[in-house]
Each structure stands twice: as C-alpha cells, then as structure tokens.
Amino acid sequence: MDVTTSRELAAIAAEAARAVGDRLRAAFRSRPEVLTKRDFHDPVTEHDKAAEEDIRAVLGRLCPDSVVVGEEGGSHGAGEVCWYVDPIDGTANFAAGLPFFCTSIGAAVNGEVVAGVVYDPVRNDEFTAWLGGAECNGRPLRSAGARTDREAMLLSSFPTPRDLAAGGEEALHRFARMVEAFASTRRPGSAALKLAHVAAGWADVAYGTHVNAWDVAAGSLLVRQAGGTYLPLSGSVFEPGGYLACVGGFDLAGSVLADLVPGGDA
Known part of the structure; x- marks a missing residue:
C-alpha cells in the first residue's frame, strides 16, 4: 500500500x-x-x-x-x-x-x-x-528513552489472573524479577495506551499477555513507526497472545525480559 x-x-x-x-x-x-x-x-x-x-x-x-x-x-x-x-x-x-x-x-x-x-x-x-x-x-513521535532495565519505566499488567491461574508461583517469580530489575514498574491498564506512551517515549517498555488484535493493532504500528520495537509474542499481531515493546535503542537482549523474545534471542 x-x-x-x-x-x-x-x-x-x-x-x-x-x-x-x-x-x-x-x-x-x-x-x-x-x-x-x-x-x-x-x-x-x-x-x-x-x-x-x-x-x-x-x-x-x-x-x-x-x-x-x-x-x-x-x-x-x-x-x-x-x-x-x-x-x-x-x-x-x-x-x-x-x-x-x-x-x-x-x-x-x-x-x-x-x-x-x-x-x-x-x-x-x-x-x-x-x-x-x-x-x-x-x-x-520519537520512541527514545532508557537503554537498560535499571534506567527504564516498565508498563505491564502482568501477572493477570489468567497468568496466575496458568503459571502460579512462576508468574509471581517473574513479576518479582521485573520489579527488581526495572527502575519503575507500573500497572496502569490499557494495552493500546501503554503502547502509545512507549511510542512517545513517555515510558520505555511495555509487556502484556492475553491481548487481541483490537487491543494492539494501532499501538504496534505507532511504536514501529516512531522508531521503537514491537514484538508479538504469539507470532502475529492478529493472533491472541502477548506482546513486548520498547523504545528505540533499548538493550532488550540484556533485559530481564529477554527470554520472552521469540527464539530466546533479542
């Protein structure tokens, strides 16, 4: 197009x-x-x-x-x-x-x-x-900000009740690692608006689970066109699943969230 x-x-x-x-x-x-x-x-x-x-x-x-x-x-x-x-x-x-x-x-x-x-x-x-x-x-928009976890603001609704039901203690352990690794962790809700804030550089990383295309289609393009990274963890924006987004220049390979990246390599 x-x-x-x-x-x-x-x-x-x-x-x-x-x-x-x-x-x-x-x-x-x-x-x-x-x-x-x-x-x-x-x-x-x-x-x-x-x-x-x-x-x-x-x-x-x-x-x-x-x-x-x-x-x-x-x-x-x-x-x-x-x-x-x-x-x-x-x-x-x-x-x-x-x-x-x-x-x-x-x-x-x-x-x-x-x-x-x-x-x-x-x-x-x-x-x-x-x-x-x-x-x-x-x-x-220019998606730019922190380069490492210890400098970054993470927006995430993880773990959701569905994550807790499926992952139990492991979900809580992952959340603990996120809280310890990132400078700030916030749970504001709204996947689309979290992605818009990453696209604007008002937050550095967004991570979510159990989203649908209507939640993330627009936000995924915002992040990418602003120079950030958007990864659908289910393989496609159109498949229900998780997502990971970060500002341009963020060291995703060195992040505590690196293991979420498809293939295990950011």
Missing part, C-alpha cells in the same frame, strides 16, 4: 475515534453500571457498546467496502481493508474513574497493519500512525 492511502486510512480512523470522544468524556466518572463478559475481571459498560456502534457508523460511511472487527460486536462487512476496533481499551479504569483509557482503531490490508489511531479522550491526545510516520496531535 502506498503512503498516501495509508495516511488517508489513518485520517478516517482519527475521525471515527474522535466521534466518540464527547460521549466518553461525558460518561467518565459517572460510575456506569458494569456488566461482565468472561469473568468479573473482564468488565463492559453500555458505553463500550454504544461507542463501538458509533465508530462502526463512521467507518461504514467513510470506508464502506471494509470489514470491522470490534471487541464488542464481532466481525461484520466485506472488503480489502479490515478495521480492528476497541471502543474503550481500559474499561475497568473508565468505569471506576481512573483517567487511563482510550479508543483504539487499527487498519490492516493483506495481513499488515497500515494505519492506526489511539485516542485518549481525557487528555485529548490523538496518536496517529501510518506507513510514513507517527505523530501525537500533529507533532512527530
């Missing part, structure tokens, strides 16, 4: 993401009713579903011959372009009133992510990526 078409898709994603900004800001800290999906750790609100419907309407109007794969509504449509939509990535934060959530929309063509937007409605930060670059609110 050419750069011009890629940027046009990014502009469409940005319009769709901003279309739900007012709704999410108005509902934020209203303590909406929370339902659950997989279990009580997996919340959803009426605003997740309504926002996704609004996003689908915008994408359908601006890019009618396309597929939309949404976290709440599944896959609909047909066409060359496939949109991966998470209307509220970080629903638990949104529902509780913690200002770390976003809308994430990524566009893929022939199995390649070619455009993406991560929109933080609270701060009104719009992170945009296309095949020619990445920017935040119109300013170019």
